[in-house]
Amino acid sequence: MPVVAIPALIRNLTDGEESVTVDGATIREVINNLDIRYPGTKAKLCEGDRIRPGIGVYIDGVLTKVGMHERVEEDTELHFLPAISGGIAESS
Amino acid sequence: MARKSHVQTTINGETVEFLCEPRQSLLEVLRDELHLTGAKEGCNNGNCGACSVILDGRLVNSCLVLGAEIDGKSVETIEGLAEPDKLHPIQDAFLENAALQCGICTPGFIMSAKALLDKNPNPTEHEVRYWLAGNLCRCTGYDKIVRAVLDAAAAT
Amino acid sequence: MSEKKEYKVIGTRPIRHDGVDKVTGRAIYGADFQITGLLHGRVLRSPHAHARIVSIDTSRAEAHPGVKGVVTAEDLPAAEDKMADLGEGAVSLKYLCDNILASDKALYKGHAIAAVAATSPHIAEEACELIDVEYEVLPPVLEVRQAMESDAPILHENLRTSSLGETGDKPSNIASHFQHKKGDIDKGFDEADVIIEREFVTGTVHQGYIEPHNATALYNPDGQLTVWCSTQGAFTVREQLAEILQYPISKIKVVPLEIGGGFGGKINVYVKPVAALLAKKTGKPVKVLMNRADVFEGTGPTPASYITIKMGATNDGKITAAQTSLVFEAGAYPGSPVGAGAMCVFAPYNIENVVIDGYDVVVNKPKTAPYRAPGATNAAFGTETVVDELAEKLNIDPLEIRLMNGAKEGDRRADGPVYPRIGFIETLEAAKEHPHYASPNGKKYHGRGIASGFWFNIGLESSVTINVNPDGTVNLVEGSTDIGGTRASIAMQAAEVLGIPAESVNPTVVDTNSIGYTAVTGGSRTTYATGYAAYEAAQDVVQQMKARAAKLWDVDEDNVQFADGEFSSINGKEEQISFRDLSARLGETGGPVIGRATMNPAGAGGAFATHVVDVEVDVDTGKVEILRYTATQDAGKAIHPSYVEGQIQGGVVQGIGWALNEEYIYNDEGEMTNASFLDYRMPTCLDLPMIDAVIVEVPNPGHPYGVRGVGEVPIVPPPAAIANAIYDAVGIRMTELPMSPDRLLKAMGKI
Ligand code: FES
Numbered sequence A: 001m002p003v004v005a006i007p008a009l010i011r012n013l014t015d016g017e018e019s020v021t022v023d024g025a026t027i028r029e030v031i032n033n034l035d036i037r038y039p040g041t042k043a044k045l046c047e048g049d050r051i052r053p054g055i056g057v058y059i060d061g062v063l064t065k066v067g068m069h070e071r072v073e074e075d076t077e078l079h080f081l082p083a084i085s086g087g088i089a090e091s092s
Numbered sequence B: 001m002a003r004k005s006h007v008q009t010t011i012n013g014e015t016v017e018f019l020c021e022p023r024q025s026l027l028e029v030l031r032d033e034l035h036l037t038g039a040k041e042g043c044n045n046g047n048c049g050a051c052s053v054i055l056d057g058r059l060v061n062s063c064l065v066l067g068a069e070i071d072g073k074s075v076e077t078i079e080g081l082a083e084p085d086k087l088h089p090i091q092d093a094f095l096e097n098a099a100l101q102c103g104i105c106t107p108g109f110i111m112s113a114k115a116l117l118d119k120n121p122n123p124t125e126h127e128v129r130y131w132l133a134g135n136l137c138r139c140t141g142y143d144k145i146v147r148a149v150l151d152a153a154a155a156t
Numbered sequence C: 001m002s003e004k005k006e007y008k009v010i011g012t013r014p015i016r017h018d019g020v021d022k023v024t025g026r027a028i029y030g031a032d033f034q035i036t037g038l039l040h041g042r043v044l045r046s047p048h049a050h051a052r053i054v055s056i057d058t059s060r061a062e063a064h065p066g067v068k069g070v071v072t073a074e075d076l077p078a079a080e081d082k083m084a085d086l087g088e089g090a091v092s093l094k095y096l097c098d099n100i101l102a103s104d105k106a107l108y109k110g111h112a113i114a115a116v117a118a119t120s121p122h123i124a125e126e127a128c129e130l131i132d133v134e135y136e137v138l139p140p141v142l143e144v145r146q147a148m149e150s151d152a153p154i155l156h157e158n159l160r161t162s163s164l165g166e167t168g169d170k171p172s173n174i175a176s177h178f179q180h181k182k183g184d185i186d187k188g189f190d191e192a193d194v195i196i197e198r199e200f201v202t203g204t205v206h207q208g209y210i211e212p213h214n215a216t217a218l219y220n221p222d223g224q225l226t227v228w229c230s231t232q233g234a235f236t237v238r239e240q241l242a243e244i245l246q247y248p249i250s251k252i253k254v255v256p257l258e259i260g261g262g263f264g265g266k267i268n269v270y271v272k273p274v275a276a277l278l279a280k281k282t283g284k285p286v287k288v289l290m291n292r293a294d295v296f297e298g299t300g301p302t303p304a305s306y307i308t309i310k311m312g313a314t315n316d317g318k319i320t321a322a323q324t325s326l327v328f329e330a331g332a333y334p335g336s337p338v339g340a341g342a343m344c345v346f347a348p349y350n351i352e353n354v355v356i357d358g359y360d361v362v363v364n365k366p367k368t369a370p371y372r373a374p375g376a377t378n379a380a381f382g383t384e385t386v387v388d389e390l391a392e393k394l395n396i397d398p399l400e401i402r403l404m405n406g407a408k409e410g411d412r413r414a415d416g417p418v419y420p421r422i423g424f425i426e427t428l429e430a431a432k433e434h435p436h437y438a439s440p441n442g443k444k445y446h447g448r449g450i451a452s453g454f455w456f457n458i459g460l461e462s463s464v465t466i467n468v469n470p471d472g473t474v475n476l477v478e479g480s481t482d483i484g485g486t487r488a489s490i491a492m493q494a495a496e497v498l499g500i501p502a503e504s505v506n507p508t509v510v511d512t513n514s515i516g517y518t519a520v521t522g523g524s525r526t527t528y529a530t531g532y533a534a535y536e537a538a539q540d541v542v543q544q545m546k547a548r549a550a551k552l553w554d555v556d557e558d559n560v561q562f563a564d565g566e567f568s569s570i571n572g573k574e575e576q577i578s579f580r581d582l583s584a585r586l587g588e589t590g591g592p593v594i595g596r597a598t599m600n601p602a603g604a605g606g607a608f609a610t611h612v613v614d615v616e617v618d619v620d621t622g623k624v625e626i627l628r629y630t631a632t633q634d635a636g637k638a639i640h641p642s643y644v645e646g647q648i649q650g651g652v653v654q655g656i657g658w659a660l661n662e663e664y665i666y667n668d669e670g671e672m673t674n675a676s677f678l679d680y681r682m683p684t685c686l687d688l689p690m691i692d693a694v695i696v697e698v699p700n701p702g703h704p705y706g707v708r709g710v711g712e713v714p715i716v717p718p719p720a721a722i723a724n725a726i727y728d729a730v731g732i733r734m735t736e737l738p739m740s741p742d743r744l745l746k747a748m749g750k751i
């Protein structure tokens, strides 16, 4: 199952867990399942049904632009990091 | 607006006439009136050398010369350097040495280098660096430019 | 992918394809563009660092002879309309528009207020002075620590600190805060025998590209908008124009002309929307050029920062804990590269216990823009100085402590991701083996410093098409503007696949109507990602040509193979034809062949660098002389080694400027007092020795030839390396950039 690295600032919602294993075949499913287990986490990561502006989703260390419908593999590791602001990666 | 004056000059060996306002710089005249856009504007106040041309054998920043000043004089610009089927050795040396990245500073450096080699065909590295200190390049770190000029000196 | 491959084209040093145009002055850069009926635009800028705009009266300017049109923020689609459909995104859109032409407040000296189009640039300039603007001047905030104080003047009444889903309850200049945490920081410091904690301050610096921003725009009566300009990315210009002007993307064509340097500073638009507005208003093509002061005062520099670093290590040199707070200036609107700085700050080391806090803070300076490895240089100045100090306290060679703690494949970076194959250790070894490191160092006031750096590099979208010509050459069409020789490095990758010389590929950079989406030339991505697309497009050509050969020989397509520029048939028939000869026979086998590829590759692979510098400090004047400089860097695979060396040398010298001279100097009113090349003082060739660039090649598994981006990381180590060398020379730890003569004299107690 995919592993989600919990951003430091919301570890209060996950009993201090740094990373948790959550079921799901897309980022959306993973986040929804994470929220079932740790209520409130989705609201921190998403705005409505979209990744919050300013947050970048990294799949196995690589920034994805696709967002919620990006597919994830069984052994994927997901990170939610500050989007690289200032232009280069998200100049659009 | 002040009246335009009539200027007759020689540019790259050709006689050229143009009208220019008293406030227009030689750089403006070259670029806007004569469409010789090889000389570049990087600062318009004599600090970058991107606009370098040779005026009566002397290296000048064309942004600091008035268009009207060149009446009766002779100007060499980057456009006049190569022969129809052959680059100037300095141009070749810049290409061989990969001495340009974005290339905006290149015409200025080549004209400066030409003025140097016209005066001093065998400069030392220090002399090259001293002479080219009026030209800014932000891309290359100057290493390959200095080598290109030294190579061009050796080749001529 | 095997590590030792024989290549025919890759690794050679052909003359770049656009070279002759660029040494003869024939290449057309943005400002060189000419079109009939052209008007000239100039921008009026705020004389105040912080002021409310009470009123703007353009009537005197409009009446000035030769003036054809004047625009202000009123001419931009109203921000309120956009609010309706964009929700939270509207705030950032308002910021984006306000940075083009200020609507309610001027937030920095140089902030664009209005613009004029006239029949000559001089008339446009005169008319700018005839625009009457009434300001209510407000106190400026110029420094992050001041901006974070509770009673600081507030730039944006509606800005609240956002902190991963939490939003502050009162106006603040702190736009955002984030944190990365790994392991147990207290335990890590408990294990340490030596702990060093230091504060660092870095100045605001500019990319310093020699070519000022420029744009020429034309609105046709049918609504088609064309913009000719120099930019790092024509497609991002198209997107920004569509957003700012609220105009359909299908009606915008951006034509990228040659570009005179960017380094990250020519991604954001400034005068391009202004030229478009003026063109619309006047019905004529309008060219808007910045002058040098406009560039310094009105375009994004890279941020000043305030950084604290605390690191601990055991007596045997193992770094057990690292903690930092990175506070970056965003400039007038949120969005500094602090996120990137946080990714890079401890990236070279494998440290178990880490805490990283990042803050993005607005101040009354131009909105910051990316500059070569944005954020990483600021961060590395702190980390690499502290690592040097740890090494000194522990009596360990500074290269050794880095070798002991250096990150390797499989190590986890503090912000989470696990490293694929990387070449940090190899750069350290290359530095260690270099004669420079073994050379004597010990003369009075001479010192040697070393420092390392990391940049993650990016992939993103690139598209390439390749048309095969009947003479065996190909035309390669790409969307990546060429800032430093990428036509060559991209063409060479296609040439390698096709088995033809680099000269047989004609690369052309085209406009947004003529190629698939291609992201910016930035993030050290072009040779990697567009090169990858060229590789794939060339493979596509090979596939199609195999089918043609099969047709010619009447064999099965699977029985045609291609190697070294020759197609041959296997299994049975003895047939062979060169790429060149087959190109001549496309007509009879089915018509033209066009290869194409569009990529968004994921494996950019990070880049590491290690630098060694020798300096001499003049203790009477405080001047630091660079005596010798060696930079080792993992390039993965150098496609065109000369241009890789060039990137390294150029990055090093920008880093030297940042280290020793460059900064925005402000007076109390918030005016930059050194907005010229003379006073900003970038390095000239007289300030420098040759820069020895040592290319290390640890192939990137994420690219068919092993390419890693090379452009950015070389700017990261120089400030720290030079600071460490200064310490070695005079025993003073410099913690503030730039380490200019006055600061050094002060630190030495001489003034
Ligand atoms: S434009 Fe003339 S010296 Fe810079």
Ligand code: FES
Pocket: B099, B100, B101, B102, B103, B104, B105, B106, B136, B137, B138, B139, B140, C210, C260, C261
């Ligand atoms: S090559 Fe770009 S400024 Fe010199």
